[in-house]
């Protein structure tokens with residue numbers, strides 16, 4: 001990861017399976033120092049789960065942040081600054097839409113469901129990037145997580161596909177805005193992984209099967225593979241890359257016909 005120790009913020013760990021946990025694991029292996037956020041709940045369960053997920057890393061801090069509230073985001077970054085005056089990277093690995101608005105055809109989604117999906121899954125990226133940038137006087141790297149359903153229709157992904165399309169556009173506009181400050185902004189379009197957020201997607205098991213059958217690599221990707229690419233993009237090794245959506249999906253997105261598996265069945 002270069003000579004200087006990298007310091008950054010990880011937002012979006014829910015448990016051991018979270019993409020953010022896999023990414024933090026690889027960043028830790030590369031020597032990075034990290035502070036974490038968690039989504040607070042009244043029972044304190046969420047904090048406990050996140051504590052467990054990150055117990056393998058010596059974390060700088062673990063502080064609450066509900067990205068649906070500006071005051072929370074502001075308070076979180078203020079606290080982060082009290083632990084570390086500057087950072088080199090921010091990982092945003094957060095998405096949410098009400099179940100009833102993604103389990104229905106997109107044409108049936110409610111106004112409120114749309115606003116919530118865009119707020120938590122897209123605006124939060126813009127808002128956290130803005131705060132993170134103030135802690136990056138020497139430049140830095142910001143990364144978010146997207147999915148192929150933002151480019152093409154994936155049955156069952158529905159409203160979240162609309163949000164991911166907006167997220168990927170936000171990556172490009174933020175890359176333009178923050179480029180003069182030497183801050184890079186990218187996304188990983190990840191292959192499917194069984195996580196808490198993924199369980200909200202109706203046809204998820206089917207998606208896992210069809211991705212593995214269709215992808216040129218003929219399998220689903222691993223958390224480690226997503227983590228490795230993320231750690232690369234968040235480190236100075238990715239210094240020439242910004243505004244990019246990097247697919248870590250076994251090549252699934254290049255396919256224009258179903259798969260070899262189907263060809264075999266028909267033969």
Ligand SMILES: NC(=O)c1ccc[n+]([C@@H]2O[C@H](COP(=O)([O-])OP(=O)(O)OC[C@H]3O[C@@H](n4cnc5c(N)ncnc54)[C@H](O)[C@@H]3O)[C@@H](O)[C@H]2O)c1
Nearest residue numbers: 012013014018019039066067094095145192193195196197
């Ligand atoms: N799992 C997959 O197959 C897959 C594929 C491609 C992209 N992604 C994306 O990866 C990202 C991480 O998802 P994941 O699959 O690791 O699931 P996850 O459930 O482990 O992570 C989602 C995170 O979002 C957080 N979150 C939700 N609402 C929040 C709020 N209001 N404030 C703060 N945090 C909030 C949750 O606490 C959780 O930590 C998401 O953007 C998701 O769309 C996932």
